[in-house]
Amino acid sequence: MSGIEKGYGSPRWTGEITDCSLPVTFDTYSNCSFGCVYCFSQYQRGIGRVKDDYLAKNVKSINVERVKKIFTGEAKSQFWPYIKTRRPIQYGGLSDQFDGFEKRYGVTYQMLQFFKSINYPICFSTKSAWVFFDEKYRELFRGQDNWNMKFSIITLDPEAARKIEVGVPTPQERLRAMAEYTKLNKGGATLRLRPFILGVSDKTYLDLIKEAHAAGATAVTTEFFCLEQRATNQAKEHYKVISDVAGFDILDFYRRYSMGSGYLRLNRKVKERYILSMRELCDKLGMRFYVSDAHFKEVSDNGCCCGLPPEWDYSRGNFSYALQVAKRRGTVRWADVEKDMYFLDGFQWHSAEGYNCSSSEARAKYMDMTMKDYLHYLWNSPHMGQSPYKQFGKVLLPDGVDASGDIIYKYNTDVTFEPCTQSCTSCHGGYWLDLKE
Secondary structure, three states, X not given: OOOOEEOOOOOXXXXXXXXXXXXXXXXXXXXXXXXXXXOOOHHHHOOHHHHHHHHXXXXXXXXXXXXXXXXXXXXXXXXXXXXXXXXXXXXXXXXXXXXXXXXXXXXXXXXXXXXXXXXXXXXXXXXXXXXXXXXXXXXXXXXXXXXXXXXXXXXXXXXXXXXXXEOOOOHXXXXXXXXXXXXXXOOOEEEEEEEEOOOOHHHOHHHHHHHHHHOOOXXXXXXXXXXXXXXXXHHHHHHHHHHHHHOOOHHHHHHHHEEOOOEEEEOHHHHHHHHHHHHXXXXXXXXEEEEOXXXXXXXXXXXXXXXXXXXXXXXXXXXXXXXXXXXXHOEEOHXXXXXXXXXXXXXXXHHOOOOXXXXXXXXXXXXXXXXXXXXXXXXXXXXXXXXXXXXXXXXXXXXXXXXXXXXXXXXXXXXXOOOOOOOOOOOOOXXXXXXXX
């Protein structure tokens, strides 16, 4: 580990905390040796004071001893209520923990030795391959049945992947790595088909799912590429690369087929047929299917869009779980998700570690709220972008209030093709049957 500066701050609370079942995310390094042109980390790390270090690939690592104390409770931490009940963490949020920096410095290896010693549950995300053929790491993976590995692959086309995922092993190498990992434990492997880029991913996506299934993957998780219109010059150069590979102007396409401005998310109708096709193929292959995209997240097999099976003790204290409750019951209440938010009640929203408060104005507005208070406020503010109503594209509709004054949301089958299991005479669930037939 010589030659690397320590002090990178991790773990952190994810910016997707409203709808994330793995709200504690963890990275080994402050930068990533890979150069994927779609990388969303560039909007957090490629601006402001850290811009030059990010672009120059300067890197810091976590302080391993400090992190160990967080996970043993020796150090006072916002994360302890979550960690002490052994809820799984997301490893690989803004960086790849098995990239070229790891090959050089080996800090992730030190952390994995520790996590294995305390048998801590982890959901990983990686584009790497070499580590799964290195016996030193394989020994750590072996028998670790509570470590799930998401392998990120967006296309089977090696030439397209080479241009878009710069410095990353070929899709075929990653599939071979997936096959190696699934031999080592029963924690499971997931195909992370994210971001799904039209013009790139749609050319091979069904074959990719079949190849992942053959390599031992038991689940697929997907999310469509979102485009930041207010991007840096570097990001605009990246969009040109994607456009060249896709064969059309990606920026123009998103402007035409997205709602809103700034951060552009394609509309539901554009995505629908791809989601349907993936859902049907996964059902045929016996794979679990998940959508991380805010649109069609209700199609997921359970409340963890990272692909973990329902028997894992991931968080149910979020709006994604609310979607699943509403799909099952027809309606959902604040009390259904509030009961699993115990770990969000001990710190203020404005001081959440690693969390982006977006502006000084927002920081002042929610100054007196705990993180749990903030989610409660969003629940009862359907006009807000992160409310259950707005966030999921009106799949959850406000439908009165309960005895405590909290909004009750009902499942809206007029928007989604995923059926509600309720048998209400006023339901329009025939939409699903029409599509399936």
